[in-house]
Amino acid sequence: MFVRTFSAGPVVVKSVETEMRSLDQTVGLDPIAARLADGDPLAPNALVEWLYAELYRYAFSVLRDERAAEDAVQDAFERAFSALGRYPEERLRAMRLRPWMYRITLNVARNGLRRRREVSFEEPSAVDGAASDEGREAVIDVLAALGRLPERQRVAVTLRYLQDLPYAEISGVTGWTEGTTKTLVRRGLMRLRKMMVEDTRAGGTR
Amino acid sequence: MNEPFALNDAERPVATLRETAARIASPRESAVLVDGVLDEVTDSFFGVESPLGMVYVAAGPGGVRYLAPATSDEEEFARCYRERFGRFISPARGLADLAERVAALGGERVEVALDLSRATPFQRRVLETVKGIARGEVRPYVWVASEAAFPGASRAVGNVMANNPIPLLVPCHRVVRNGSYAFGTGEKVRLLRLEGASPEEISGSPYLATPTTGVVCHATCRNARRIRPESRRLFRSVKGAADAGYRPCKVCRPVVAA
Numbered sequence: 001m002f003v004r005t006f007s008a009g010p011v012v013v014k015s016v017e018t019e020m021r022s023l024d025q026t027v028g029l030d031p032i033a034a035r036l037a038d039g040d041p042l043a044p045n046a047l048v049e050w051l052y053a054e055l056y057r058y059a060f061s062v063l064r065d066e067r068a069a070e071d072a073v074q075d076a077f078e079r080a081f082s083a084l085g086r087y088p089e090e091r092l093r094a095m096r097l098r099p100w101m102y103r104i105t106l107n108v109a110r111n112g113l114r115r116r117r118e119v120s121f122e123e124p125s126a127v128d129g130a131a132s133d134e135g136r137e138a139v140i141d142v143l144a145a146l147g148r149l150p151e152r153q154r155v156a157v158t159l160r161y162l163q164d165l166p167y168a169e170i171s172g173v174t175g176w177t178e179g180t181t182k183t184l185v186r187r188g189l190m191r192l193r194k195m196m197v198e199d200t201r202a203g204g205t206r
Numbered sequence: 207m208n209e210p211f212a213l214n215d216a217e218r219p220v221a222t223l224r225e226t227a228a229r230i231a232s233p234r235e236s237a238v239l240v241d242g243v244l245d246e247v248t249d250s251f252f253g254v255e256s257p258l259g260m261v262y263v264a265a266g267p268g269g270v271r272y273l274a275p276a277t278s279d280e281e282e283f284a285r286c287y288r289e290r291f292g293r294f295i296s297p298a299r300g301l302a303d304l305a306e307r308v309a310a311l312g313g314e315r316v317e318v319a320l321d322l323s324r325a326t327p328f329q330r331r332v333l334e335t336v337k338g339i340a341r342g343e344v345r346p347y348v349w350v351a352s353e354a355a356f357p358g359a360s361r362a363v364g365n366v367m368a369n370n371p372i373p374l375l376v377p378c379h380r381v382v383r384n385g386s387y388a389f390g391t392g393e394k395v396r397l398l399r400l401e402g403a404s405p406e407e408i409s410g411s412p413y414l415a416t417p418t419t420g421v422v423c424h425a426t427c428r429n430a431r432r433i434r435p436e437s438r439r440l441f442r443s444v445k446g447a448a449d450a451g452y453r454p455c456k457v458c459r460p461v462v463a464a
Contacts, residue, residue, distance in 0.1 A: 042297070044296055045240075048243050069233070074246065077243045139230055142226040
């Protein structure tokens with residue numbers, strides 16, 4: 001079910017098998033995956049509590065809307081658990097859940113974004129209702145700038161500097177090598193800097 | 207700090223991004239949201255004392271799906287459950303209908319929703335038929351097969367009983383073999399006795415008839431219970447009773463074997 005979702009997105013993501021291999025080499029055993037495999041009844045709760053906040057932040061950075069981000073994370077967990085429930089025990093035990101969950105969240109959020117664009121033909125503007133909140137507006141401005149980056153650069157920069165993932169885990173999410181990821185992050189930052197300079201010149205002081 | 211911190215800072219996009227990350231507000235009521243996820247992605251379970259001793263009961267939104275004696279630990283139960291249903295379980299939090307389930311386990315006549323969606327249509331018919339057998343009564347396999355509209359499938363009924371996912375709530379212990387050694391396992395006998403069915407009495411003569419009405423019943427049928435001692439006629443088979451001129455009871459519908 002997800003495998004299809006993964007391959008549908010514009011981000012170039014290698015097959016699930018490639019991803020699993022690269023993860024095995026880079027990250028240590030996942031304690032919650034082991035607990036899920038062992039049948040620990042508190043493990044599902046532990047997984048959701050562990051990742052909810054950061055996946056929400058990630059979904060928000062893509063969707064720029066609170067409700068949409070909540071829905072995306074809920075949807076991502078539902079997809080994840082329905083797959084995990086059917087995995088054999090050994091496969092479950094070998095999972096690297098954090099990058100895997102990021103990837104599902106990315107796909108769900110991107111699909112949500114695409115659907116919204118198809119309906120409204122415009123970028124999501126989440127400023128409504130909270131326009132008085134200056135901090136929030138600034139956040140939205142930065143996220144909008146990120147949203148103007150080419151897809152791969154945006155994903156790389158977001159995972160590295162908004163989500164603070166180490167390069168090894170970014171590889172786990174995207175299937176890119178660390179070298180590729182670093183290049184994308186560097187180019188993304190350069191472009192962001194340029195955008196910021198231009199915006200400052202165009203807008204002056206706000 | 208009310209100045210927009212981001213776009214006029216041309217030198218340090220990394221710092222801006224990090225600051226933005228810190229500024230993205232956490233969702234309000236995140237505990238509620240986590241619970242909402244958990245309710246959706248896991249089924250719930252609890253342990254409870256029952257006539258079988260301590261048991262674990264697991265239920266999804268559609269009702270109770272699985273019950274097993276707590277002879278092993280929770281982990282083992284969770285693994286079995288996942289293998290059978292492909293779902294994880296969490297300790298029950300919404301305990302609204304828990305009391306009812308516990309009462310039903312004790313044999314009280316309480317309607318408890320059962321989720322039999324994983325069963326085949328045949329298994330479902332059989333399990334639903336067995337669910338209707340009243341406390342204190344027993345029925346033979348051939349009766350279950352006939353009531354489930356699969357006459358002749360007694361052996362298949364036996365298989366369904368052996369793999370019953372919800373013992374006690376689907377009272378498979380009330381389904382017995384017709385004949386002299388009807389009561390196999392000690393657990394089954396103990397349960398039936400607890401419910402007021404007397405295994406010794408009905409072993410060997412599972413059918414009771416009375417000349418007063420000319421009707422033959424399962425020995426545990428509520429109508430058979432009312433037959434006066436001096437009018438009781440014992441039969442090993444419905445066929446024997448029919449040959450002697452008795453007609454099957456319309457309440458308990460004993461099956462005349464071919």
